[in-house]
């Protein structure tokens with residue numbers, strides 16, 4: 001049976017802005033309170049999806065969330081009609097309003113952890129939405145993420161949905177950004193690698209400057225819920241020094257695809273031990289692991305964080321071999337470009353091609369190519385069910401409609417002061433309502449249900 005890794009990308013929402021909300025995310029802090037261009041952001045994301053679809057790689061689309069998020073503002077004591085809630089929040093709690101306006105649901109690598117049916121004891125695809133409790137603006141995503149994922153992956157014969165873990169730091173879960181998978185081919189059983197950064201149980205070193213977002217307990221809980229066989233799971237600690245250098249998620253410093261792991265030597269607490277543990281745990285497969293490791297002298301960690309090289313997408317090409325889809329910031333950095341070219345010219349690994357993609361708008365908030373996609377491995381019948389149950393698989397006509405939809409509805413400029421304008425909520429809801437028709441999703445937003 002054919003099996004595909006489908007990248008589902010988050011469409012950038014209409015309120016895309018720079019509010020510097022994410023602690024430990026250096027790009028977001030540097031660009032705080034500058035002007036954003038939501039239209040350009042959404043088009044850049046859509047072009048990335050189209051590029052991969054044009055290469056014959058199956059590509060999905062996930063809708064953005066309803067922002068400004070009026071519900072959380074009401075829970076925090078603002079009342080009246082929606083416009084009045086927004087005006088009051090803008091006047092007395094602009095920080096809260098900014099958090100409720102973030103378009104951060106675009107980074108769907110943080111939407112959920114997904115385990116393919118080849119890895120699970122009941123042969124179902126298991127999905128757990130991330131609870132994201134370490135940053136307020138992200139913690140409000142989980143409930144709507146659940147609704148969307150249940151709608152898109154709705155066939156109960158194939159998909160098992162779990163609730164987000166309880167929303168606290170003990171169970172802090174950032175989804176697929178801290179989850180990797182090694183396998184000989186996407187349809188074969190894999191080793192699920194959970195990368196944690198906080199642990200209450202072990203005497204584990206912690207970052208000193210920035211928050212550790214992913215807990216070991218969350219990783220273990222997800223692996224249990226997903227019915228991963230004990231010998232097919234591995235828990236690895238992220239290096240606190242990498243977090244303090246700005247790698248708030250593991251996917252800022254490591255990316256895997258099939259049996260290739262591309263990473264910076266500073267990604268894990270101990271790279272030698274990590275490689276050894278992976279090789280041992282992966283011994284159920286006859287396939288060797290290709291480690292492509294950047295040392296500090298090859299390519300400094302600071303450069304990895306500023307260029308997001310390891311946040312590239314590492315993709316199996318339909319004709320064989322792999323390609324790296326890197327952010328265009330890597331083309332502009334000599335050390336990143338040289339490092340990537342060296343990988344592509346090294347015949348001992350399967351990577352033969354490098355492409356660059358301009359995601360400047362998202363990158364300014366610390367979100368690169370890999371942050372914008374959720375990888376879902378689907379067998380042919382699972383894929384057919386998804387393609388039948390809504391219209392979230394990108395083809396030429398959906399691309400054209402989404403492009404026209406973005407050009408019709410998105411603003412070209414948002415400055416911090418614009419977030420208090422209730423017109424933005426109206427514009428956003430008009431657009432999202434239309435989007436649910438384009439994607440054949442039916443009513444998924446609370447505002448469509450009243």
Ligand code: SUG
Nearest residue numbers: 019020021022025107109177249371
């Ligand atoms: O959670 N940025 C996101 C970026 C997420 C990137 N995702 C992955 N690495 N998978 C975050 O830090 C910035 C929003 C703001 O500041 O307005 C933000 O939330």
